[in-house]
Amino acid sequence: MAGNGNGAKRSKGWFGGRDMHGFLHRSWMKNQGFAAENFEGRPVIGIANSASEVTPCNAHLGRVAEAVKRGVWKAGGFPLEFPTMSLGEPVMRPTTMLFRNLMAMDVEESVRANPFDGVVLLCGCDKTTPAQIMGAASVDIPAMVVTGGPMLNGKFQGRDIGSGTDVWRFTADLRAGRMSLEDYMEAESCMSRSAGHCMTMGTASTMASMAEALGLQLPGGAAIPAVDSRRYALAEFAGTRIVEMVGEDLKMSKILNRDAFENAIKVNAAIGGSTNAIIHLLAIAGRMGVQLRLEDFDDLIRDIPFLVNLQPSGEYLMEDFYYAGGLPVVMKELGDMIHQNAMTVSGLTVAENVEKATNYNEDVIKPRETPINVGAGTAVLRGNLCPDGAVIKQSAADEKLMQHKGRAVVFEDIDDLGARLDDPDLDIDETCVMVLKNAGPRGYPGMPEVGNLPLPKKLLEKGIEDVVRISDGRMSGTCFGTVVLHVAPESAVGGPLALVQNGDMIELDVKNRRLHLDISDEEMEKRRKAWKPREPMAKRGYARMYIDHVLQADEGVDLDFLKGSSGSDIPRQSH
Numbered sequence: 001m002a003g004n005g006n007g008a009k010r011s012k013g014w015f016g017g018r019d020m021h022g023f024l025h026r027s028w029m030k031n032q033g034f035a036a037e038n039f040e041g042r043p044v045i046g047i048a049n050s051a052s053e054v055t056p057c058n059a060h061l062g063r064v065a066e067a068v069k070r071g072v073w074k075a076g077g078f079p080l081e082f083p084t085m086s087l088g089e090p091v092m093r094p095t096t097m098l099f100r101n102l103m104a105m106d107v108e109e110s111v112r113a114n115p116f117d118g119v120v121l122l123c124g125c126d127k128t129t130p131a132q133i134m135g136a137a138s139v140d141i142p143a144m145v146v147t148g149g150p151m152l153n154g155k156f157q158g159r160d161i162g163s164g165t166d167v168w169r170f171t172a173d174l175r176a177g178r179m180s181l182e183d184y185m186e187a188e189s190c191m192s193r194s195a196g197h198c199m200t201m202g203t204a205s206t207m208a209s210m211a212e213a214l215g216l217q218l219p220g221g222a223a224i225p226a227v228d229s230r231r232y233a234l235a236e237f238a239g240t241r242i243v244e245m246v247g248e249d250l251k252m253s254k255i256l257n258r259d260a261f262e263n264a265i266k267v268n269a270a271i272g273g274s275t276n277a278i279i280h281l282l283a284i285a286g287r288m289g290v291q292l293r294l295e296d297f298d299d300l301i302r303d304i305p306f307l308v309n310l311q312p313s314g315e316y317l318m319e320d321f322y323y324a325g326g327l328p329v330v331m332k333e334l335g336d337m338i339h340q341n342a343m344t345v346s347g348l349t350v351a352e353n354v355e356k357a358t359n360y361n362e363d364v365i366k367p368r369e370t371p372i373n374v375g376a377g378t379a380v381l382r383g384n385l386c387p388d389g390a391v392i393k394q395s396a397a398d399e400k401l402m403q404h405k406g407r408a409v410v411f412e413d414i415d416d417l418g419a420r421l422d423d424p425d426l427d428i429d430e431t432c433v434m435v436l437k438n439a440g441p442r443g444y445p446g447m448p449e450v451g452n453l454p455l456p457k458k459l460l461e462k463g464i465e466d467v468v469r470i471s472d473g474r475m476s477g478t479c480f481g482t483v484v485l486h487v488a489p490e491s492a493v494g495g496p497l498a499l500v501q502n503g504d505m506i507e508l509d510v511k512n513r514r515l516h517l518d519i520s521d522e523e524m525e526k527r528r529k530a531w532k533p534r535e536p537m538a539k540r541g542y543a544r545m546y547i548d549h550v551l552q553a554d555e556g557v558d559l560d561f562l563k564g565s566s567g568s569d570i571p572r573q574s575h
Contacts, residue, residue, distance in 0.1 A: 006541075008065025008140065011044035011078075011244070013570040014115035022571050025115070038078045043246040045072045045239070046116035047081040048107055048136075050128045057197035057204060060226060061148050067232040068120050068146060071239020077118075077246075081241065082110060087127040089204070090390035097474065098446025100127040100134075100283075101559050102242045102542055107135025113571055116141065118246040120238060124148030124197045124226075129207040130280035133216065134558070137287040138565045140253050142245040144345045146238050149226035150318035151196035156187050162200040162311040163191055175422075176460035187395035196226030199318040201310040202477035204253045206273035207280060212327050213267035214284075215255045215344030219353040223322035224250075230504075233465050240295040245345060259339035262300055263331075263350065266338050269301035269377030270330050272313035272395045274477025275485055278378060279447075282556030286563045294389045294554045298380035298513070305371030306395055307333055309364055312480040313395040314372065316364050324364035328357035336426055338523040381484065383515040384524065385470075385496050386507065388488035388554045390515055398466045401482040402510040405518075406433040406468060413438040414450055422457040430464045433493045433506045438534070439473030440490025441550040441557050445537055446525070451475040467510055470515070472497055472553070484508065484515060486553035492534065493552075499527040 012027045014136035026039045033404060049069055053062035059169060065081050072079035085103040087096035121132040124147045136143040170187055173179035197204035208222040218238055224231040232494055268277045278297050285292040307330055310316050331338060332354040340351035359365050367374055376395045395401070409428045411417040422425055428434075434453050441447045452475040455464060469483045472490035489495030496517060500506070505518035517524070538544045549559040 001447035009041070009043060009117045010568060010570055011115040012041070015039040022408075042076060042078040042079060043117045043243050043245070044115050045242050046114060046119040047079055047122060048084050048119055048132055049122045050084050050086040050132065051122070052088060054091050055086040055125050055128070056090055056192070057088070058086060058123065058148055060129060060195035061124070062398045064122055064146060064148060064232065064235045067235035068122070068239040071236040071241070072243055075240040075243035077239070077243035077507055080116070082114065082126040084110060084132065087091060087131065089123060089126045089307060094444065095446040095448035097448065097462035098129045098543065098546060101546070101562060103127065104134035107132050108566070111136060111139045112568065113549065117539065118242045120242050121145045124204060124208070124275065125384055126203040126207065129211060130284060131179050131203070133211065133284050133285050137252050137256060137284060138562070139568050140251050140565055140567045141502045142242060142250050143216070143217050143252050144238055144242050144245065145211040146235050147211065147217065147222060149196050149224050149228070149231045150199040150205055151192060152194040152225055152227065153199055153317045153319045153469070154191040154193060154294060156190040160311065160317060161187065161191055162317050162478070163198040164202050164476050165200045165480065166191065168479060172455065172460055175457055176371050185351035186331070194225070194227045198478055200312060200478045201272055201274070201308065201318070203274040203276040204319050206268065206271070206277050206477050208269055208350045209275055209327050210264050210268065210271060210281065212471040213264040213331070214260045215342055218346055220326045221326050223318055223326035225319050235489055241345065241347070244347065245390070250345070250347070253288065255343055256284070256290065256346065258290050259342045261285055261290055261292055263338045263342055265297055266304050266334060267327070267330060269304040270306060271308040271327070272306055272310065272377070274392050276392050276474055276477055278391060279295060279553060279557050280485070280557070282464045286558055287565060289564060294380050297378045297391070301377045302375045304334070304337060304367070304375060304377060305368050306373040306376040307366045307368070307371055309366065309372060312478055317506070320361065320364050324361035325357055326358050329359045329365050329449070332357040333359070333365070335368065345564045379510050379513060381513050381515040383509070385515045385517040386487045387496065387501070390484050390487040392482070392484050392510060394510065396480040397482040397510070401466060401468050403507070403508065404433070404468050405505060405507045406431045408433050408435050408500050408504040408506050410435045410500055410504060411437065419454060421454060424458060426456055426458065428459065430459060430462070430467055430569060432467060433508070434467060435497070435500050435506070436469070436471035437474065437491040437500070437561040439471045441493055441552065442547050443472065443490055443492025443534070445547050446551070447474050447557060449476045450476045452479040455461070465529060470497070470506065483538050488553045494528065494531055494533065496524065498531055499524060510531070
């Protein structure tokens, strides 16, 4: 049983005592109407619920929790729901990434401090999924992810539209005069028309898929629409299964090994997943003590077929992906390219999970023999502009710009970008390279999704749809374009990006994995000596702690003191 090292359930340390402490723990819990039998050795299952009305993607998770509870009760367990911090991507400012690590701390300490033998993690919105996994991983008890599921396809003027992806398109069309304000306003109601997270292959769908690929979510769970009855049936089964996992002592450390992370990296390439998965997987691996390198996200995928035809890299949406067969089909198609014997929360291996998967729409999920592309996932770049690495999502980039040399147009921060972007006198054309500084983990702080810089109005009016853009920030998984991200070290700590000046020539060569600032080493050193750091953007509180302790993009942007685990030992008695 999951416990305190001697085979006993952890919950016995709270509810098993025949002393004052046991009396207090049981007595106060009984004021909710729980019968005495629930405290007599039943596995206690925590249900970590990130539902919040300011996290629209997760607002429906209360109903998912009720389904999980049904399964726990049915299996003879004792379910106890508790709230966690919630990170609402569409609403929260300045960026949810600033608070991912805080949410992970909340989950970790809540799980460790309470009488849980196992835990079910209810999540969905972008950062809620990795945050809950990171927190639970640092405790290492039996745990399972149940995501809330994607929204139904958006419907606008007779066609499907995708959350995020079409926001960028519509906004560009509005700024260029190709779309009326009336249509623009109508589209916002047509895009988000049901409970759930983004239905494109953005970060929310990607991380739901990563949870499944890692073996932490039941087969097929990533793609079921939020309002589909089958999601609630699966949640009920998850409740039953977590009780069994406690009996099997199937802890996270028995699932999240190197093979599981390699599977996730390869699956992310096959689905055209978000670049944000790189940062989150590196952070989760750091909690588990599994060695991952940034290069793994390039080296491991060179031969991986790109199979899933979803926005932003394709045509369809998550609802279509589910009807086509979902992630089990993708993993079955990958076959011997992934570790088939990897263990999962179902109690079965990957191979056993996907054995009966059937592809019902080969236009949505391409067969391995006829992929959309091969090796079109993440490319990891190196060079004097990014000595610790940078990334580009090849499937979302313009092939014509993958090898490019252009003049830098530099924006010192997001405020400078906003002030000058549409200035008619901005000296920019389609051959230029847009550079944004101070968007990294420390500089913003929080590494926001601003890397997909909007194009200047003067370029949009010329019909230009893409230029090379470089920053130390991130971009939404719903975005597209030739966008170089996660430049490390970031500009705020004196990385080479901080030294770029207007007019410098920058070379991007994705094939050869190179990003180069075309100045001499002597000039680079001269600029470095003259560079002065900015004052931190925060003086106190969590944001200041974050600035002082956050790691760089190539290390997962976790806090330096959170790497590793504190385990599941039962804390001292309360008083």
